[in-house]
Amino acid sequence: EPEVTQTPSHQVTQMGQEVILRCVPISNHLYFYWYRQILGQKVEFLVSFYNNEISEKSEIFDDQFSVERPDGSNFTLKIRSTKLEDSAMYFCASSVGTGVETQYFGPGTRLLVL
Amino acid sequence: AQSVTQLGSHVSVSEGALVLLRCNYSSSVPPYLFWYVQYPNQGLQLLLKYTSAATLVKGINGFEAEFKKSETSFHLTKPSAHMSDAAEYFCAVSGGGSEKLVFGKGTKLTVNP
Numbered sequence: 001e002p003e004v005t006q007t008p009s010h011q012v013t014q015m016g017q018e019v020i021l022r023c024v025p026i027s028n029h030l031y032f033y034w035y036r037q038i039l040g041q042k043v044e045f046l047v048s049f050y051n052n053e054i055s056e057k058s059e060i061f062d063d064q065f066s067v068e069r070p071d072g073s074n075f076t077l078k079i080r081s082t083k084l085e086d087s088a089m090y091f092c093a094s095s096v097g098t099g100v101e102t103q104y105f106g107p108g109t110r111l112l113v114l
Numbered sequence: 115a116q117s118v119t120q121l122g123s124h125v126s127v128s129e130g131a132l133v134l135l136r137c138n139y140s141s142s143v144p145p146y147l148f149w150y151v152q153y154p155n156q157g158l159q160l161l162l163k164y165t166s167a168a169t170l171v172k173g174i175n176g177f178e179a180e181f182k183k184s185e186t187s188f189h190l191t192k193p194s195a196h197m198s199d200a201a202e203y204f205c206a207v208s209g210g211g212s213e214k215l216v217f218g219k220g221t222k223l224t225v226n227p
Binding site: 004031033035041042043044045048050055056058091093098099100102103104105106107108 | 146148150155156157158159160163165204206208209212213214215216217218219220
């Protein structure tokens with residue numbers, strides 16, 4: 001069964017450093033998402049991406065964040081200058097459509113900012 | 115704005131007992147509702163979803179949920195818990211033209227032998 005994959009599974013970085021989290025969505029999916037979960041808190045939506053552009057983003061997704069689909073298979077989340085409060089589990093998801101369509105989630109990348 | 119409240123961050127049941135995980139939602143538009151499960155070190159896996167076709171929704175692994183508009187609820191149940199059901203369960207809502215899922219805080223289910 002096709003699945004969403006994410007790399008790395010864990011990342012430790014120093015405050016102020018740039019990180020890139022990588023995701024490979026399911027191949028025939030058209031919508032791509034990033035969510036994050038700070039320890040002990042809710043899973044929060046960050047951004048959705050369709051047709052090579054951001055289609056929706058949350059207040060969390062400020063200028064420090066960017067997303068890209070550099071080729072036909074990868075979907076990346078870049079954090080330009082990490083802060084302590086960026087420490088969280090980051091989930092990538094993909095779907096064939098929106099609304100009722102199921103979003104399929106990857107296993108997550110645990111980011112720790114020191 | 116849409117929101118989800120999951121009552122009980124931790125629920126503990128005995129093997130073979132009824133599982134009931136509570137979810138209440140708030141939405142100004144007809145919602146789509148989802149239950150996801152997360153096993154340790156894995157991603158979120160869809161258990162079931164409500165799409166307005168039927169109020170009682172059956173999912174994988176013997177789980178089901180009933181949409182009750184009057185109570186704004188979408189509680190998850192399973193008649194008989196198995197040890198393998200131990201996991202964290204998330205209720206989520208979407209709809210109204212927004213692409214995002216709005217999640218509850220999750221309920222961690224423990225199954226005792």
